[in-house]
Structures are given as C-alpha cells and as structure tokens.
Amino acid sequence: MQRLFPVTDETVARPGGTAPDGEGAPGAGPVLSPGAVSGDREWTLHELAAAYAYPETGPGGREPWLRANMISTLDGAAQHDGRSQPISCPADMRIFGVLRGLADVVIVGAQTVRQEGYRPAREPEAFAALRKEAGQGPAPAIAVVSASLELDFSAPLFTSPLVPTLVLTGTAAPPDRVTAAEKAGAQVVIAGDGVGVDPVRAVRALADRGMTRLLAEGGPRLLGQLIASGALDELCLTVSPMLTAGDAQRIAGGPSVTVPRRFALVSLLEEDGFLFGRYGRA
Numbered sequence: 001m002q003r004l005f006p007v008t009d010e011t012v013a014r015p016g017g018t019a020p021d022g023e024g025a026p027g028a029g030p031v032l033s034p035g036a037v038s039g040d041r042e043w044t045l046h047e048l049a050a051a052y053a054y055p056e057t058g059p060g061g062r063e064p065w066l067r068a069n070m071i072s073t074l075d076g077a078a079q080h081d082g083r084s085q086p087i088s089c090p091a092d093m094r095i096f097g098v099l100r101g102l103a104d105v106v107i108v109g110a111q112t113v114r115q116e117g118y119r120p121a122r123e124p125e126a127f128a129a130l131r132k133e134a135g136q137g138p139a140p141a142i143a144v145v146s147a148s149l150e151l152d153f154s155a156p157l158f159t160s161p162l163v164p165t166l167v168l169t170g171t172a173a174p175p176d177r178v179t180a181a182e183k184a185g186a187q188v189v190i191a192g193d194g195v196g197v198d199p200v201r202a203v204r205a206l207a208d209r210g211m212t213r214l215l216a217e218g219g220p221r222l223l224g225q226l227i228a229s230g231a232l233d234e235l236c237l238t239v240s241p242m243l244t245a246g247d248a249q250r251i252a253g254g255p256s257v258t259v260p261r262r263f264a265l266v267s268l269l270e271e272d273g274f275l276f277g278r279y280g281r282a
Helices: 045-051 090-102 110-116 125-133 175-183 199-208 220-229
Strands: 065-073 105-109 141-145 166-169 187-190 213-216 234-240 263-271 274-281
Touching (some): 065 220, 090 125, 090 274, 105 110, 105 199, 110 141, 187 199, 199 220
Parallel strands (some): 065 213, 065 234, 166 187
Antiparallel strands (some): 234 274
16 A cells, blocks of 8 residues: 655655645645655555554544545446445545544444445454543444435444444434334434434534444445534545446435535555545545
C-alpha cells in the first residue's frame, strides 16, 4: 500500500511543497508522490489504526465524531447487483475491519441490513488491547436506523450479538414492532419526532450512552440524510477502479443540499489501483 497524501509534518513534500494552487486544503499537510514515504507494502493493522485514528479528546471531554465508510466505482456506483462486495478488494476489507475496530458503534440503515445480511460485529482480537486502553467494549454495537422496524428480529444480529444491538427510530414507530425488538434483546432508542430519525438527535443519543466514536456504513439513503443534516464529520471513501454502468445508486441519495458541502482531503492511500481517501470537514 502506498501513502499518497498523509497529513504529517514529517513527510517529504512534492516540489513546491503545496497544492497546485499554492495553498494546501484547510488542515492539510504536504502533497506526496506515490510511495514517497511508506513504499509499496502491506501496512500492519496498527499502522492503519494510527492512520484512521479518531480525534483526540478535547478539554471538555470526548465529543462525538461521525465518520462514514463507503465505496464507489469510477462511474459512481455504490453497489453491483445490490451489494458492495463485488466492487471491493482485500485492502478495502482490511480498512473496513480497522474502522470497525476503532468504533464504539456502527450505524447502518435497515435496507442495508437486509441487503447485505448484517451480522453482529465480532470481537477484533488485534484491537483488544487498544479498545481496552480506550475504555471501549469488546466490539462495536450495531445501531440499525429504521422507521418501520420491519426487521427480522430472529436473525443473529438481534439474538446473539456480543453487545446488544440498538434500533434507532422515531416516536411514531409501531408499538408492536418496538415490543418485538425489545423481546429479541435489542435496545430501542427514540431519536426522532414522528416517522423516522433525526440524524443530529441520533448522534447525541448515542453520545449520551458513551458512544462517541461513530461509524456509518450506509446505505446511500442514510448517508444522504447524514449529509443533509450536517451531522457528518468525516467520509472514508474507497474509489474502486471498476466501471459498471447500469443504474446502481450513488453513495448518497435523497434530497440535495442547498449549497454543496466542502470537505478537505486528510489522507490518501493506494493499493492495486484502489484509492482510500479520508475527507474531513473543511
């Protein structure tokens, strides 16, 4: 894996030491040529963990930080045949595992749970000591966002998780489905008035439970809601060197924002033609 754009003062800058316009993006460091620092090799999980570390705790304690992890082909498809796996690669899955290993909770939409066959997060043995030192549980909780709660509560995601699965919903959720979720062992969290979930309120509700390292894994509808609400702090985007055509969804859907939101490039890695970017609030 090659480090193309790390944000660090210890790296060797490209001639000129700045972005083409003479100014780096806000918070950005030097721009590197491929392999200038790390060389072309497989990074260890702990090196990746350092590259994707959450922000440090501030003076007032740890504030919630919501990052999303998505993948897109060159022509903008977030899926192929309804799933993301066909456009992924081993390095993408390694980063997927690292991001989960760092998170307190994984937020995912109900449709993605159904399409991708979500199961409980496993205990990441490679991160056991790191999680313990950070005061985290053995594995991240899965938080499913659903207005209708039309979910299979007999699935392992609800019946046999290492930590209880959460269901984020609104006050108008069907009472019988709320009862079914709780009977299955899920913890129902009300994070919206009426139908659906308010993303900002959901972030706060999770933070109130001590879950401040937040990771959203999609799908496109959920990511679109996070963007529109202004709740998203960071996007980890894998660009897959594939072309699919067709009518697959983009990584974010739903209503557009009034003014496009600008994010700054934090880091960029490459392996086998796949690009792994981190973008934070500008």
